[in-house]
């Protein structure tokens with residue numbers, strides 16, 4: 001895989017009108033993001049700074065607002081309030097520039113699935129402005145690395161859930177973005193492929209890229225992520241380096257401490273195997 005493309009280098013005008021390099025922006029800055037669906041407040045004035053070069057895990061219970069947050073952060077869903085900036089570029093004010101910096105694996109995406117894997121990844125790269133002689137070798141390589149090459153001309157519509165996840169991951173990588181935003185990248189993926197994906201992501205971050213993943217698999221987040229944010233009811237309840245957030249405990253235990261209080265302790269006394 002090629003190194004991620006360098007982020008847009010923002011400049012500031014000095015008092016004398018000269019241009020000075022500014023302090024580096026976070027790879028992703030969310031500032032007061034909010035979204036309601038009718039009466040339901042999905043994201044409640046959420047702010048977060050993701051440092052460049054980090055592998056940042058977003059965790060939280062079902063319905064906490066992770067997908068809604070990531071959708072607003074990547075220009076897929078219009079926020080009711082707040083801003084999202086990718087390397088200082090406003091996702092909603094300058095969508096084309098911001099999206100050029102992003103590689104996105106959305107949750108439950110519907111794509112052009114009447115294509116083979118090679119066609120879909122190639123098409124994705126062409127849409128991102130890559131030349132065909134650049135995109136075809138990259139797409140081929142990605143399909144080999146993600147163990148999808150043998151699927152040949154099988155349509156993506158006929159892929160398994162894990163294969164679909166991997167081909168969409170390939171689409172998010174093909175243009176070598178600066179910031180990868182991956183909603184549940186390991187969901188439905190087999191353990192060997194999960195290891196391959198983890199290696200791709202750590203290599204990508206080591207080369208200067210930034211990775212943001214949402215996941216429910218705490219062990220993976222603890223092993224893979226340099227930073228983590230725990231989201232609950234549309235708000236950040238803890239954020240920092242993984243070590244800071246875990247605070248000397250297992251991340252899963254910490255997660256349960258922070259957001260487990262409202263989990264039901266009720267017993268399903270009626271749930272007993274029925275006799276034959």
Ligand SMILES: Nc1ncnc2c1ncn2[C@@H]1O[C@H](COP(=O)(O)OP(=O)(O)OP(=O)(O)O)[C@@H](O)[C@H]1O
Pocket residue numbers: 037040041042060061062063064065066067068069
């Ligand atoms: N399009 C929508 N219309 C109505 N409500 C929605 C919509 N999308 C999300 N919600 C609601 O917003 C809340 C947050 O949903 P979201 O999908 O962001 O949670 P999540 O943290 O990604 O959950 P999960 O871990 O289960 O994927 C939920 O209560 C959900 O029902």
